[in-house]
Amino acid sequence: MSEKSGAALEPMIGVAPEDVAVVPTGGEPSLWPVVPRPVLGVRIVIGVVLAAAALYAPFYFQPEMNRVLSQAVYLAIAAMGLNLLTGFNGQVSIGHGAFFGVGAFTSAILMIDYGWTFEPTILVSAVLTGVFGLLVGLPALRVRGLYLALVTLGLAVLFPRVAQKFVEGTGGVALLRPSRSEFSSLIDGLDDDQWAYLLSLAIMVVLFLLAWNLVRGRVGRAMIAVRDQEIAASTVGVNLAGTKVATFAISAAYAGVAGSLSVMIDRIADGTNPILYFQRSIEFLVAMVIGGAATILGPAVGALLLVMLRRNTENLIEGKEVLSPAIYGGALIAIVFVLPEGVVGGVRRLLARLGRRSVAAAAAARPPVVADPPPTTSPDDSH
Amino acid sequence: MQLFIEQVLNGIGNGVVYGSVALALVLVFRTTGVLNFAQGEMALFSTYISWKLTTTGMPVVGAIAISMAIAFIAGAATERTLIRPMEGRSPLNVVIITLGLFLGLNSLAQLIFGVDPQQMPTPFPEGSVSFIGDARIQKETIGLIVVLLLECLALWFLLNRTTLGLKLRAVAGNPDSARLHGIRAGSMLMLGWGMSAAIGALAGSLVAAERTGFDSSLMQTILVYALASAALGGFASIWGAVIAGLVVGIADALTIQYVDALDGIEVVLPLALILVVLVVMPNGLFGKRTVERV
């Protein structure tokens, strides 16, 4: 990852060679898949199939499986949040687990200590974590790349310890479990687990649409501009600080909503495990990458894949349970090797090869770097 | 005052540990541009190898030396097979791979070497020497400090005063450009990973020897502190990592002693420290100012 100095615009004159470090960039990192999106028709078909499957699933599967799918849903939301920040805006965070935790505990505390019903707590979690994200995003302006990743890591490590110090739950430990009755289905005819899944799915769809809309619009182009060419972006009037901080806040809010939903699905907010929220942060990152960073479907696909993988590598070899993490880790490495652009990237490549899309049309599909194209050039010529 | 000095010594004892691991992290970063999250677990696995060798009757120094050699080869092989294929692709892919290694190595170590805590014999003499007043410093700690200093000197010399070091840095900066200059980038990258794996093996073995016992959790907390130290020192500097390690270690010990409000969350201190320092000095305490060309 390249480091960028805030003083990057200073003239090179007067800077002695020893003052300047050669910063490893590993060539030109293409962080984000430069793969053409498939034809509109294909995308619609895929979308319909996926939607149908997602809607039918809870009525077909057992409650246990529905719970697993619901976990994939909230994981997808958090991964999308991270995707906005890291995939589209280039700020690497391995601390989103902390925002997730804040969301989870907010919901749990409001329900247990203040008697709230569950659904309104989601909104509070979103706002609270959004504010928290804002507070983190501000100093994050000064901290770049690798350092940002490490500072955010610190957040994820810190959160359970803070929770343990200040939260007294069941039995005096930092563990909150709202009772099952709190999450009863609000719709007659729907079982509790089906309701939980569909509610989460609905929220996920809304948030994904919001993200899609965001990325397609001015703000999205600004985010991507900041990611790709920060200096150039600032010279054409993109508000660097504003964009970065706003993205941080929004992505934190997504993670907070995910945490809130996890309270409904897992029925627990747990602060007793010191590495749990670090593990969550990694999960979001993994889901984003194996799904396909800087894509819209990527986080959802990655989340589902991750959940299935985790489930199927647990207790895989009878008598050698210690090996489960190794199998899981090995699977992750394998996936990254086979699909270095994530599943979505891989599928797109496949479809592109099968389809008749030309390279020029593919280039047109990539969002333009500059905010407004000059009037003499048609939009298709921008790169 | 006595107590203060003793706690500072405790802090130094842990600080050299953090510094040693931070050294390996900085080395691999400076020579290959990758932050290796699996550094700790690679060191753990090597530590188990050292330990296993000592159980066969081999003297400690020999065991560690062999372990370092194995680590060197394994590190180089890892770079070639797992990291190199990702060159030019998203750096996040490499992060995922190092995470996979993190999980895999810890788990494999448990499988091969067992889950029970073990004791690693120390190559240094037992006992302590007088320091200031009644405060004593363990000979082991002094040994660790000496080893660390020698490592820093050797690495600094290698990276800054030899042609090989120049090649390593050139490849890290821009592999394609380096290749155009006739430098075998691949070999340099493998060398970088190999060296840092060996350094990690040394650090891990000495840390385990210094501790009362060790198990598969050895590197987990240390890694967080080591990452913090590396960040604090600015990833560009070898000496920076070590000094930052000492700062983190001492700060931690003093917090445990004097700041009761942070009982249980002492880890907040190195993190707050990094944040404050980085906000003021975005390239770390010892980092170099980087310039980006538009």
Next chain:
Amino acid sequence: MLRGRRAKLVAALTALALLGSACTSRDDDEATTDDDAAATGESSIDTADCVSDPTTEIEGDTIRIVSSYPQSGLTAAFAEIARGWKAYFDKVNADGGVEIAGTTYQIEYDDQDDQYNAAETAANIDEMVGPEGDGAFAVFSGVGTANNLAIRDTLNELCVPNVFAATGSTAWGNPDYPWLIGSSLSPYSLEGYMFAQVLEQENPSATVAMLVQDDRFGAEYEEGFRRAIEGTDIEVVAVEQYTTGASEVGAQITSLAASGADAFFNGGTLLACPDALTKKAAANWEAITWVSSTCLSDTLMGLAGEAASGVWGAANLKDPLNPDWDDDPAMIEYLDTVRQYQPDGFRETNAVVGYGYTQGVLFVEALEAAEAPTRLAVMESVRNLEISDVGLLLPDVTITTGEGDYFMGESLQLAQYEFTAEGARNHFVPQGELVSFEGETAELTPEDLINE
């Protein structure tokens, strides 16, 4: 969590019962068992709010027991507990099965890995027991205090027994959770009383420094000990906490040593425990030392080596490390059982396996004493035990539970560690007579620890 008036009534009645039972003196070791409440058809457990009916009999010829404990990750060593009880259940099955009220059943057991993660435990148990509670007969030997706390509400609602929870937390005596009970591990708070007894002998006006973990486990030690020394001349002068999972406590020991205390309560567990002992020795701090019951393992004490010489501890099981038990029939039977049924990787000096084995034995005894093959009857049986001389229990130890006393491990044998040489069979040597706190744990422990 209190659930309405009925629960409060039960709690009030239990409190009354507690006061009553607290009046029995310490010498009444041979106290006769209460008439089994189950025998008269009445139950001390209120079943009105049960989601699933605990009086349904087991279907078929298998009784299904489930457990959740760490099998991978940093705490994978706890999986050794299961080796013990699995070996015993295998043996019972091979010998025909367990007989409950006339019918013989095979014990079917199942478990999942939770990596010591409380949320994982909750998920595992939810899955294995099922939302209606029909996935298993009972939950057995769950590892971890937070882990068992995470499942207590669900299992209480479902009226599914969670027995032999594998920690010494006093929370398992909470009368609001009649379906949850601990194991033969003595309650952590009692260790404070044992240490206080040692100090009364050795130095009645001792100053004490304590090292405790920064969570509930540490709080149980600290509060339990403070309660124990009330009214004595013993004084706590320094307390240091360490982060859960830390394996290095040098700074804390330096701080504690600086207090110059006469005595040291080492509440450290896993690697923190031996580290505390070696750092104490390195600081030349001489103090009467107590170690946590969780530290009484061959590996942990072995790591401390000479620094562990003379430390005090207490247990109620036979230690496989102690040569005095080499010819003991119960010890031989235990070793043979595990060698036969769960031999893969069995380390014979590992006392943790012996603990697991004994819990298996105790559970089978409870099953066989049950009035009917139903959850209610089995739970009643576990709550009305009077067992001695089974498994690896020390000779005079009786596991007694009854009305108002839901703690099993209330008899303890004081012991002192004898270090002869590096690599020798160093072990704890029993000192003096067995100490019994029978029926008194609830009274001796600060209320909020139990009832939280």
